[in-house]
Amino acid sequence: MSKRLTSEQDAFGHAVWDHYHGTNAFEIIERSDGHFAISSGPSAYLAEPAFWVPHEREALERHAHGRVLDIGCNAGRHALYLQQKGLDVLGVDVSPLSIAVAKERGLEKAEVLSIDEVSKELGTFDTILMLGNNFGLFANPSKARRLLRRFKTLTSPGATLIVESLNIYNTKDPDASRSTRAPTTSATFSKASTTRCARHTSVTRKSLPTSIPTSRRMPC
Numbered sequence: 001m002s003k004r005l006t007s008e009q010d011a012f013g014h015a016v017w018d019h020y021h022g023t024n025a026f027e028i029i030e031r032s033d034g035h036f037a038i039s040s041g042p043s044a045y046l047a048e049p050a051f052w053v054p055h056e057r058e059a060l061e062r063h064a065h066g067r068v069l070d071i072g073c074n075a076g077r078h079a080l081y082l083q084q085k086g087l088d089v090l091g092v093d094v095s096p097l098s099i100a101v102a103k104e105r106g107l108e109k110a111e112v113l114s115i116d117e118v119s120k121e122l123g124t125f126d127t128i129l130m131l132g133n134n135f136g137l138f139a140n141p142s143k144a145r146r147l148l149r150r151f152k153t154l155t156s157p158g159a160t161l162i163v164e165s166l167n168i169y170n171t172k173d174p175d176a177s178r179s180t181r182a183p184t185t186s187a188t189f190s191k192a193s194t195t196r197c198a199r200h201t202s203v204t205r206k207s208l209p210t211s212i213p214t215s216r217r218m219p220c
């Protein structure tokens, strides 16, 4: 078993936990190509389905079935959506605070677990979700092959893998990030919905807040 993230390492968790408990929180994106931006990450991870980019709901409606494993579930928005529809869903995330928020929001089955620890001990699944650009959790091609082989051992015949990714080389929008673009659906995805979600704000380093507030009421 890999080591559990310490509170200091749990950046995703702190952001979503703070936001959920009423403190404004940010996600800062710094990419190896020099792109630098503040995204409204936590509010997007807590967004109601009406504010999701359309392809996410469409993917769940059309393809999610049976027992579902949501890998990198964060605050559990997709898992909760399917749970409410009566599906048996397990959400896993490496971030303890994200899992705490997912449970607080009502996700019945949620575990602190890295994608590296996903194994057939969890049982058999008919659907695996890796939305929110979680294709990136595969890290590199050889690890992707290894994990996909492992997924085969914990999925039923005909199981579905719903994975989202972003090709940053295939967009002219420097702020394109997490779940705002799917190459196959970009034609139907309108700019209006990006604005409505207020997901991304381009910033320069100078315009970053000098301090990012955190709540004192952390559970860990």
Ligand SMILES: C[S@@+](CC[C@H](N)C(=O)[O-])C[C@H]1O[C@@H](n2cnc3c(N)ncnc32)[C@H](O)[C@@H]1O
Pocket (backbone or CB within 6 Å): 012, 013, 044, 045, 071, 072, 073, 074, 075, 076, 077, 078, 092, 093, 094, 095, 098, 113, 114, 115, 116, 130, 131, 132, 133, 134, 137, 178, 179
């Ligand atoms: C971009 S967010 C997407 C969250 C969620 N799927 C959504 O769309 O709202 C990525 C999530 O993956 C989690 N994560 C990062 N590395 C992980 C790993 N190795 N194993 C499992 N989860 C991981 C993060 O903690 C974070 O919650």
